Amino acid sequence: MPFDAQGLVEHLRQTVQINETEGWIADIDQAYMQTALQNYQTQVENYLAQAHPDAETIFGTHSILPANRPVFAASLPYRLVAKKETFAILPAKFRHTLTVALFANQTAKQFGNSILSATLSLPALRSQRLHLTYVPATEEDAQALEYYSNLPGATQLPLYLFQLKPVLMLEDTILAEGNVVTMGQTQIYNLTLTDTRQSYAQPGTVQAGDETVFTVNGNGLTFDFVKNRMLAFKDSVDVAENLHLLGLLFWFEHDWLDDLAAKAYQVRVQRVPSVGAFFMPLTIRYYFGIPKSGYYHTRKVDVRRNAQILAGGTSQSRFNFMSHIGIHGSYLEGSVLDQLFGQTWMPGRSTTQVLIEAVEQNIPIYTITQDNMHTVLPQLSLTEDVRQEITNAVKVGKVVTIPQRDVNQGSWTGIGYIVQDPMTGEGAYLIDG
DSSP states (O other): OOOOHHHHHHHHHHHSEEETTTTEEEOOOHHHHHHHHHHHHHHHHHHHHHHOTTOSOTTOOOOOOOOOOSSOOSSOSSOOOOOOOOOSSOOGGGSOEEEEEEESSHHHHHTTOEEEEEEEEHHHHTTOOEEEEEEESSHHHHHHHHHHHTSTTOOSEEGGGOEEEEEEEETTEEEEEOOOEETTOEEEEEEEEEOSSOEEEEEEEEETTOEEEEEEESSOOOHHHHHHHHHHTTTOOOHHHHHHHHHHHHHHHHHHHHHHHHHHHTOEEEEOOEEEEEEEOEEEEEETTEEEEEEEOOOEEEEEEOOEEEESSOHHHHHHHHHHHHHHHHHHHHHHHHHHHOOOSSOOOOHHHHHHHHHHTTOOEEEEOTTTHHHHGGGOOOOHHHHHHHHHHHHTTOEEEEESSOEEETTEEEEEEEEEOTTTOOEEEEEEO
């Protein structure tokens, strides 16, 4: 049935008084208007019942189909206003990268004269093993190392006899090689994480002969990834792979504990690119400052950058969260060693572990601020380096938590302390011993 537009107009003319010349209407009969509209509604409903008995609406129907995609759609439903450069591959300026550089000494580092250097984008790195090792410089050095390593009753290597060459590797691929150096000589590395806005440089030291793995946590690690890597290399005796597994385990457990803490403190946390160094270092004995002998005995964890973005909650809950994850992150630096290699005669050393043992040994623990520094510091038994570091930190507004004296555990003697920002809860968890 066609819609009777003329009929509706006639009804309107009967309902109101219209002056077509001057353009005004008056005296609306509300009851007559309502009756007319109801009559037309009845006509429409009767027409739909006869012509489209199964129709739910005269406009048709649409269904929303759910689509669970791992990435956002490539375009948005908006009008294009401007378009800049296009590219097939994401340019370097938009990528997160890690640069590893090695220097012969501090002077060379200040002038940027690196022995070796390599830059990798984080997608290219993909949680693979990034390994700094030292290989014999010549075949004669290789034979000499083999001879002394297998010498009956030998417990140390005569370091001054061997010449090595630093090599940076990604899995089994050589990225860069350096110049020849005497075994045991100290060198400086620099890890630089770069994002689209700025760079974060983290320096550290190695001895020629150390085995070092730099493990990056770009955006969190899944349990399945870590498990599968461990299963794939469960029978491996390769030092570098064991150190890489150590790094993966550290980062996975750290993020897992962070998520639990975030729920407890009702905040939101997001991992951003972070990097740690995991070592099998040489223990060296010197003769008038020259490396004389050395041996491999320990493993070492040194997390150079551990960063998250934090949001939500109150300022107090965010501070508490940062303090909490700092404590358990520090504890993990020692406990992952125990988990992967097995605890021997004492737990792995970390700031948190040392503070726990200080409490067990009834050693007083002090909190040092600008208000009490001059009265507390004289009561502490510290090395001059640690004393100066604490003084410098407190002068710029940091708060330091530290035992009154060294902690003794087996043959190890040392101290662990926390340097913390009292506003944000960010902190450095340091150990000296």
